[in-house]
């Protein structure tokens with residue numbers, strides 16, 4: 001997509017071929033800056049510290065992390081340890097483990113001396129595949145949005161999204177926002193309500209930024225406002241991404257997604273989940289109990305970060321000194337609350353049969 005007048009991906013090989021560069025998502029929306037990742041340790045830190053975030057993007061970053069390790073020490077033990085460290089950097093999004101396992105599988109049987117080259121190639125392929133996958137999600141989602149827009153009878157389509165499942169969360173296009181970009185390009189008049197997404201405010205900081213850069217009309221709302229807007233008929237559909245989907249179609253995504261799904265269900269608003277197949281975890285069936293939920297630092301809840309009146313980065317404390325906070329970063333939305341899953345292979349119901357059908361889809 002385009003931002004500030006030029007085309008960007010979120011991650012790209014550095015000109016010297018010895019590192020990757022990524023957009024630093026910790027400083028958006030106030031600064032658009034790239035940082036260099038040149039070692040395995042830097043890749044792990046970028047994922048854990050959320051320089052990069054979003055399920056597909058952390059997978060691709062991990063793949064490059066393995067390639068950087070292979071350039072340093074491609075031996076079996078070093079590579080196995082690197083894979084473990086990368087997988088442990090963030091526990092919930094299954095794309096991370098999926099990408100690492102895929103790279104490792106590709107390297108099995110490759111002599112150590114050839115691993116760096118092969119891993120670099122495979123990581124690049126994974127990045128390109130992510131772009132193609134998201135473009136396909138965009139095309140399939142566009143058909144749904146067209147139908148919804150037709151029902152609007154001439155007034156603009158009103159969507160609501162949570163967190164950031166846009167191009168910043170992927171290599172390009174995004175998952176939940178890919179259909180939005182496709183719809184805007186197809187001339188569908190639309191507006192997006194953007195949940196601020198406390199505690200890290202990925203909606204307010206990242207989704208609002210990227211939608212505005214694409215010229216898409218959006219309004220940031222407090223997370224608590226969505227249910228009210230749905231009751232008033234001001235939301236035609238909710239569309240979100242996901243971090244792990246179980247074989248039964250339960251959807252783990254950013255904390256607060258479940259509450260939006262409940263409100264959507266209560267108000268007959270379609271609740272759509274954009275899901276690349278790399279997010280499907282067929283090893284799990286009971287989403288509520290089995291998905292590992294990341295617990296993040298208390299400080300993300302007790303403080304907020306932003307830009308002060310003088311334009312400087314600032315962090316302020318919200319709570320009384322010494323107050324304890326809990327910070328579960330994801331929740332699970334039961335499949336019964338999900339209207340449709342939008343994948344790169346088509347749109348299916350969030351059921352075991354729906355997901356099975358994808359396996360055989362062309």
Ligand code: MRU
Pocket residue numbers: 053054055056093162163164165166169170174175176202240241242243253254329
């Ligand atoms: O903690 P984050 O910012 O990595 O969480 C991201 C989300 O929950 C996204 O909705 C999800 O990864 C889908 S991204 C296409």
